[in-house]
Amino acid sequence: MDIKKIIVFFFVLLVVTSCKNHEYVTISGEATDFNNKPLENVAVELKNSSFKTIDSAITDKRGMYSFKAKKDYYFALTAVNKQDYRKTNLEFWAWNIPADTNLNINIQYDKLEVYGVNVFLIQGAFPAYSIYLRPMSLTRVGENLQSQKFDKMAPIIDSVDLNISLDGKKLKIYSKQIVHEYARNQSMIGYFIQAEYQKPKDKHSPLEIVLFDRERKEYGAAKFYFPLSQYH
Numbered sequence: 274m275d276i277k278k279i280i281v282f283f284f285v286l287l288v289v290t291s292c293k294n295h296e297y298v299t300i301s302g303e304a305t306d307f308n309n310k311p312l313e314n315v316a317v318e319l320k321n322s323s324f325k326t327i328d329s330a331i332t333d334k335r336g337m338y339s340f341k342a343k344k345d346y347y348f349a350l351t352a353v354n355k356q357d358y359r360k361t362n363l364e365f366w367a368w369n370i371p372a373d374t375n376l377n378i379n380i381q382y383d384k385l386e387v388y389g390v391n392v393f394l395i396q397g398a399f400p401a402y403s404i405y406l407r408p409m410s411l412t413r414v415g416e417n418l419q420s421q422k423f424d425k426m427a428p429i430i431d432s433v434d435l436n437i438s439l440d441g442k443k444l445k446i447y448s449k450q451i452v453h454e455y456a457r458n459q460s461m462i463g464y465f466i467q468a469e470y471q472k473p474k475d476k477h478s479p480l481e482i483v484l485f486d487r488e489r490k491e492y493g494a495a496k497f498y499f500p501l502s503q504y505h
């Protein structure tokens with residue numbers, strides 16, 4: 274083959290490969306328990322709105338994970354050691370993943386699952402974050418799942434310590450109350466919380482939520498990235 278054609282061929286291949294790489298980002302981080310012990314064999318999965326896994330990775334002995342994903346905005350990221358699920362731990366969730374650049378998402382989970390997180394500002398009201406979440410307790414799920422007592426699976430709200438932070442600052446909690454969420458012919462317990470408003474540094478700043486149930490000594494955490502429609 275002519276040397277000029279070889280050079281052109283490899284130049285085109287380099288350009289195509291470079292363009293393809295620019296379509297992907299790296300999502301990485303560390304999974305630990307609430308004593309900062311690394312968690313091995315945790316399945317970290319990126320989900321679309323149908324809860325289909327798009328990309329995934331397994332944490333190593335240091336609790337570290339990393340995978341590449343196509344640039345996009347994703348519905349959620351979840352993490353759990355599947356062999357331990359509903360035995361010793363429930364899941365971690367992060368919502369509205371802005372994977373338009375490389376992201377570091379550190380994970381902590383224990384026996385509380387902080388599910389279904391939504392965060393918004395009420396129009397025309399005092400500036401505060403309105404936060405809805407559905408907490409589920411491992412021990413309470415075990416006690417009530419078979420009898421399908423869904424409204425007994427959440428911790429008692431007055432026994433829960435809430436820590437909500439944004440860009441490293443702990444936000445004041447103005448109010449917290451339970452909500453009876455529709456669940457076919459019965460209800461599940463959710464929390465409605467109002468917390469101090471602080472403008473996020475950028476669209477890659479998650480609202481971080483940590484719950485501690487003093488009664489059962491269970492922790493749980495979640496992260497919420499503001500959708501573009503809600504980013505202020």
